[in-house]
Amino acid sequence: MNKHITIIGSGFSALSAACYLASYGNQVTIFEKNKTIGGRARQLKRDGFTFDIGPTWYWMPDVFERFFADFGTHPSAFYELEKLNPAYSVYFNENDYITIEDTLEKIYKTFEKEEAGSSKKLKTFMATAQTNYDVAIKDLVYRPGVSPLELITPVTIKKINQFFSTIKKDVRKEFKNERLAKILEFPVLFLGAKPDNTPSFYSFMNYADFGIGTFHPKGGMFQVILAMKSLAENLGVVIKTENSVDKIIVDKGKATGIISNGTVYHSDIVLSGADYHHTETLMDPIHRQYSERYWAKKVFAPSSLLFYVGFDKKLKNVNHHTLFFDVDFDTHAKAIYDQPHWPKDPLFYASFPSLTDNSSAPEHHEAGIFLIPLAPGLNDTQELRNIYFDKIITRFEHLTSQDVKKNIIFKESFCVNDFVKDYNSYKGNAYGMANTLLQTAFLRPKLKSKKVDHLYFTGQLTVPGPGVPPSLISGKLVAELIKKHHAN
Incomplete structure (x- = not known):
């Protein structure tokens, strides 16, 4: 291949695709609307504190390793990875929490202590979760979602029932202890759907959680973005920041370039790693595959209200990742x-990267990231943000038995309006389209436009779905599809 390829956006999926496409011999240019690259995985620096604006969980290290291995390298060539112990803790009441440690054996003991006999049930559950992980993450998710036949293998036929039961049903059938059930249902929230609307097969997320563990790249998730940038530029990719794309040029049914900041850029292929819905609005309605009605009917993953908080002291009774499940899920x-x-x-989640990583905050200080999942499309005002910050910080003080309000140096927030403004995100969603049964694989929006030739898509609204590892995979899938269709 030797094509001029324009990529819109510079998040995980776009950078992934750029690396693969450049390695195939193409001339690749990325156009990013913001000042810095990374999409949702950008970084906030203030007063000596460093925060990941977006993703904070590093799961499925094997997917990252597979990505870098495709280019003859390894994550360790770019950033230092630390396995967290504990992985996280979950609060249910004041000074009442369960800690998930870094090995299955330790987790079995934690379960058994909470409910006699539960460790045996967990072993059975995890055995299924591991086989599902092997099938899904090592095979199925690397298929482009072109045909339903991709899902039909000798292994998946044996697991067919797992596509028609749900995580919640499976968990609640075996685990009567409410606290343990909530912990087992938690990982599928990364898929953007409720446990009672997520197929049992997705228990592979539990293996990612308990079986493989939770990691932290020193310097934060943005280090992965910087690693991918370095790889891309070494492969010849050109990255243009502060270059918002105003229009995709379509001539005789074929994408022939873009208009960015009023300038026309011609190319052989256009690939969008930006929001799928927004990308289609960059063309006349006749060229759009999916109607407004289509998008309105889809189940979207949540948006989020996020707070980035600098504390002038070290906090106690928290871990790097801490979940607060003290209210009804x-x-x-x-x-x-x-x-x-x-x-x-x-419910809310908090991350304190400075407990693990000294680069996150000045000495004797703490960096805190707080997240409340919200419905996309909600009315978002500064007044509401302030009300909800006070709600969760008051509960945080009570649950962890410490005063912190007077130790806040600053707080910055990010919510629905910011997701729309910074990422052109549909209704301000944070995680894309949920992975429900009817929004899995070939039932998701397509990698290749059905209406415009030479136009492709990648990212969390298409195949394979939401999350950082799936985004890396999405970039590979679309690059392979482009290579297949434009080999000559």
């Missing part, structure tokens, strides 16, 4: 998926 889930509204009592 089902009530909060209804506020996200069933009747979208601001939840009265939200």
